[in-house]
Structures are given as structure tokens and as C-alpha cells.
Amino acid sequence: MKKKLIAFAIFTALMLLLAACGSAPVAETEATSAADKPDETAPSETATGETTSREDPPAEPAGNPDAAEDSGFGGDKFVGQWSDEYSQRAYMTVVPTERYGVYSVTIHWSSSYAEFAEWDMTASYDEVSDSIKYTDGARYTVTLSEDADEVRQLQWDNSAGRLHFEDGKLRWEDGKEESDVDLRFALLTNYAPSADVLLESFLKPIANLHSGESGSLLKRARAAYDALKLASDYLIWSNDPSELKVNLAEAWCGLTAEEQSAFEENIFAVHGLVVDSAVSWGDYSYLFDDIGVNDEMQALIADNTVMEGFTRLFDSAVTVCLTK
Numbered sequence: 630m631k632k633k634l635i636a637f638a639i640f641t642a643l644m645l646l647l648a649a650c651g652s653a654p655v656a657e658t659e660a661t662s663a664a665d666k667p668d669e670t671a672p673s674e675t676a677t678g679e680t681t682s683r684e685d686p687p688a689e690p691a692g693n694p695d696a697a698e699d700s701g702f703g704g705d706k707f708v709g710q711w712s713d714e715y716s717q718r719a720y721m722t723v724v725p726t727e728r729y730g731v732y733s734v735t736i737h738w739s740s741s742y743a744e745f746a747e748w749d750m751t752a753s754y755d756e757v758s759d760s761i762k763y764t765d766g767a768r769y770t771v772t773l774s775e776d777a778d779e780v781r782q783l784q785w786d787n788s789a790g791r792l793h794f795e796d797g798k799l800r801w802e803d804g805k806e807e808s809d810v811d812l813r814f815a816l817l818t819n820y821a822p823s824a825d826v827l828l829e830s831f832l833k834p835i836a837n838l839h840s841g842e843s844g845s846l847l848k849r850a851r852a853a854y855d856a857l858k859l860a861s862d863y864l865i866w867s868n869d870p871s872e873l874k875v876n877l878a879e880a881w882c883g884l885t886a887e888e889q890s891a892f893e894e895n896i897f898a899v900h901g902l903v904v905d906s907a908v909s910w911g912d913y914s915y916l917f918d919d920i921g922v923n924d925e926m927q928a929l930i931a932d933n934t935v936m937e938g939f940t941r942l943f944d945s946a947v948t949v950c951l952t953k
Contacts, residue, residue, distance in 0.1 A: 704730050704754030707761050707792055708937075709867045711799055711814035721801070721814055723752075723761075723792070724866065724933045730754045732761055733933060734792065736801070738808070743773045747781075748806070752792065760793035766803055821868040822859060824879035830859045831942065832880055832950075836888040838895040849895075850916040853902045857929040860938030867934075870941065877949045893951050900943050906930055 705725070713719035721736045736748040747769045752761035766788035769781045790803035799814040822830070834852040839845060860866070865873065884892065906913040907930040917926040929935045 702730060702754065703756060703759060704732060704761055706794075707732060707752075707754075707799070710817040710819070710864070712817050713812045714798070714815045715811070715813065719812055719814075721799075722934070725937055726751070726933065734761075734763070745771050747771050748803070750788075750790070755791075758791070758793065760791045762789070762791040764789045766790055766805070768806065817867070818869050819864045819867050821865070821873040821876050822863045824876045824883070826859070826863075827876055828880040828883040830855055831946075832884055832892060833888070835895045835899055836884055836892040838891065838899075840895075847916060847920055849899055849902055850913075851920050852895075852899050853906070854917065854920070854922050854926050854929070856899065856942065857903065857926070857935055857939050860942055861929055861932070861935045863938075864934070865938030865942050868938075868941070870945065873941070874945050874949050877945055881950045889950070896943070896946060896951070903930070903939060907936065 707723045708725060709723060711721040711723070716738075719736060719738045721734065724733045725731075726733050730753060732752050732754075734748075734750045734752050738746040740746065748766060749769070750763040750766040752763040754760075755762050764787070767786035768784040768788075770784055771782075772780045774780060785805055788803055788805040790801065790806070792799060792801055794800070795813075799816075801812055801814070834855050838848055838852060881889070902913065902916075906917075906926070910927060910930070914923055914927070917923045
């Protein structure tokens with residue numbers, strides 16, 4: 630009951646914000662008809678004018694045992710940044726991969742400034758046990774040289790284990806690791822970017838694009854880079870999704886009606902450029918080289934957490950901002 634009241638309060642806040650700036654409300658309640666709901670498999674425009682379809686439903690952030698109720702997939706509740714509440718020296722990240730229901734997991738334990746242990750694994754969601762399981766676990770000892778170069782030494786690999794919730798905390802069990810028995814991970818939630826930041830760094834750059842103008846493709850590349858940089862700087866992949874949507878709704882009111890229409894026209898082209906660049910970097914790198922961010926953009930699209938954050942930013946913008 631408490632969860633439903635919180636969800637209703639968030640929805641009411643979005644309704645009031647969007648109504649205040651004359652936009653359509655978020656169409657995500659049970660009373661909304663199927664015809665009014667956004668098509669999650671709808672094709673999006675790419676940088677070359679073609680269309681692509683997203684076969685897999687977008688990962689919906691959860692970060693707690695109850696989140697599967699609202700999530701598109703049970704494994705999504707494991708996604709996020711986690712910290713061991715007792716030692717405060719063990720940190721874990723769980724990030725969706727390109728394969729639906731498969732997650733990249735990394736755990737760090739800091740021994741000192743110059744040395745730490747790292748565990749890496751690729752886990753898949755198991756519905757029967759409501760856990761994510763892996764069979765490729767590897768442990769490394771990582772030391773930093775005087776020049777801050779990492780030296781990685783493999784301790785063991787091919788370990789099997791799982792992550793599951795127990796008493797509201799995320800527990801880790803590994804077939805070869807003994808130190809996992811005392812670890813209880815709690816979710817670390819990062820604040821979403823403010824309405825002002827979203828307005829200036831995301832909405833306006835896309836709203837101010839005009840097809841056919843001189844340099845319009847370079848401006849689209851800049852808007853794509855700015856969106857990914859925003860996703861990176863604010864760790865949007867681990868933001869509170871409700872806070873992100875509320876701030877987007879407030880930021881949306883900062884656009885004129887003309888700018889809102891332009892954003893709706895341009896957002897899918899910007900999304901398409903990001904996706905196309907990630908798939909075929911060599912075909913689009915010249916755009917980012919021309920605006921002086923070639924290396925930075927290549928690093929951003931190679932980072933799974935950044936791409937997941939961009940996907941969540943895009944999906945939230947489509948849900949909140951686009952007129953139904």
C-alpha cells in the first residue's frame with residue numbers, strides 16, 4: 630500500500646508539472662488505454678535516416694528487492710552501485726549488458742591506495758531462485774605502479790556463484806571465495822541531474838537543432854556527445870528513476886512551445902546517431918573528430934554504464950516529454 634501511495638504521489642507531481650507548461654501528462658497509469666501507451670518496440674530514426682528497432686525491453690532501474698514488481702525484468706533489481714554496509718571497503722557494480730537479462734558484475738575490495746582485489750563475472754538472471762548466477766568468476770590482485778599504471782595478476786577463474794537478496798541486502802556467494810560470507814551490500818543511489826542541468830545540457834541542445842542548416846550534422850553530433858557526457862557525469866544509470874522523471878518534467882516547462890516541437894522532431898535522430906556510432910564507430914568518428922571530441926566520444930560509447938545511462942535518459946524523455 631505504501632508503495633502505491635509513493636507511486637501515486639510521483640505521478641501526481643508529474644501531472645502537475647506537465648499540466649503547468651501545457652504538455653500532455655505521462656501516460657503510465659492503469660487507466661491509460663493501450664492505444665495511448667508508447668510503443669516500446671517503435672523504430673527510431675538513425676543518423677542516416679534509416680530506422681532501427683529495439684528488440685529487447687529497456688532495462689528499468691530497480692535497486693531493491695521490491696523493484697521487480699515495477700521492473701520490466703526481475704534481474705533489473707540487481708542493477709546499480711552497491712557498498713558493503715559493514716566494512717565500507719567493498720564496492721560492487723552491476724550493469725546490464727547488450728544481452729537482455731545478462732549483467733556485468735565487478736566487485737572491488739581496497740587493501741590500500743596502491744593495491745586492491747577485483748572480482749569480475751558475467752551473470753544471468755534465474756527466475757526460479759530469483760538470483761543472478763555466473764560460472765566465469767575471476768579474481769585479480771591489482772597493484773598501481775608509481776606512474777599509476779595497473780598491474781593485474783590473476784588469482785583464480787572459472788568460479789561459479791550467485792547474487793541474491795536476503796533481509797533486504799544483496800548477498801554474494803562464490804564457490805572459491807571465502808571472504809564473501811560476511812558481505813551485505815546496500816544500494817548507493819546517486820542524485821539525478823537537476824531540472825536546470827537537464828534543460829541546458831540535454832533538452833535545449835536537441836531542441837535547437839535545425840535540419841538543413843549548414844553544419845546541422847555536426848550540431849547533432851555535439852548534442853549526442855553532450856547527452857552521453859551528462860549520462861557519465863551524473864551516473865544516470867544508477868539514478869533514482871522517479872527523481873529523473875520529475876526533474877525532466879520540470880525542465881520541459883523551461884522550453885517554449887516551438888522548442889518542445891523541435892525537441893520531439895530531433896530526439897530520435899540524436900538517439901540514432903549514438904546507437905549507430907556505438908555499432909559502427911569508424912563510419913561516424915569523423916563527426917566527433919570535427920568537433921574536437923573524438924577520443925572522448927569513443928571512450929563514452931565504450932562504457933556500458935554510460936550507454937545504460939543514456940538509454941535511461943532517452944527512455945525517460947520519451948515517456949515524460951513527448952506529446953502522446
